[in-house]
Amino acid sequence: MSLIRKKKSKETPPVSTASLPDIVFMLLFFFMVTTTMREVTLLVRLKKPKATEMQKLDRKDLTTYIYMGSPKNPELYGSEPRIQLDDQLGNIGDIQSFVILKREEINEAERPKFTVSIKADIDVKMGLISDLKQELRKAQALKISYSTNPAASPEELFKTY
């Protein structure tokens, strides 16, 4: 009798939080695994133009990025706009082999969906972009996307000049 009474008089045990770290660790590992730290370090200044009619690029693994803009380090690379392929600055002549190599990495069934995303700075002249387009045509990479940021309103696009 006395034993039972003693138990009843005890305080209600606190909710065990022992499994909380496990839950949090699970979430943590999920984010650690899904986070892709593969972003390239940008060697060029990049301010993307704005637009309203863009489409989402849904498959990141089928997309290759080409960056264009003035180098961030003008003492080393000059001030003329350059092309960045992965982590280094390249020349127009390097584009074909770069794109072909990137396409080889994709399995054959999905190669027609291969897309090149051009991330160019607003101040780049079309001459350089046209050269790039010609090279992409020669490399048979015909699906391209001009990467843009969303504009808040269509009117915003007319204001700037």
Place this chain on the structure above:
Amino acid sequence: MGRRKRSTPEINAGSMADIAFLLLIFFLVTTTMDVDKGLMVKLAPWTDEPPPEDNLKKEKNIFVVLINSNDQLLVEDDYFSIDQLRLAAKDFINNNGDGTCSECNGLRNPASSDNPQKAVISLQNDRGTSYQMFVKVRNEILGAYSELRNDLSERKYGRSFPTLNDEDRSVIVGVYPQFISEAEPVSVGK
């Protein structure tokens, strides 16, 4: 014995959750879930020989947009500002001069395009044109097409174009196919 066992202190795991939360928040903040968006374009395959002159296509079926190195627009031999371009392009695509497009509600101007299947927008820029201007013009032309498709979709199905299913969508695209040609740039001076 039993008493001594109970009295062994547990390792305090209470702060474990805090540490894990800290890490979790760090990863949550640094994870960039940025979705890349852009104007999708299909390039023409490369040919070594110069492109054939478009003699077959009547001049009235081509809507010529020129951008010079000072980012000024010349559309069908008229000076244009960028905010006029979308409407002009819409009128051109939707014109339906020969009346073959039963779904179009265009002006039926005999001097403009025959029907949306034949209407081609030709975009030509200078090597000195800025990328920003090019994207703006490109955006307006794509905007003209998407507005026309949306209007037709509202008339026909009572829903906006992006909400349609694939079958209905291809019907609309069949009425208003996109023909945009990006010509190789000329170099008139920087």
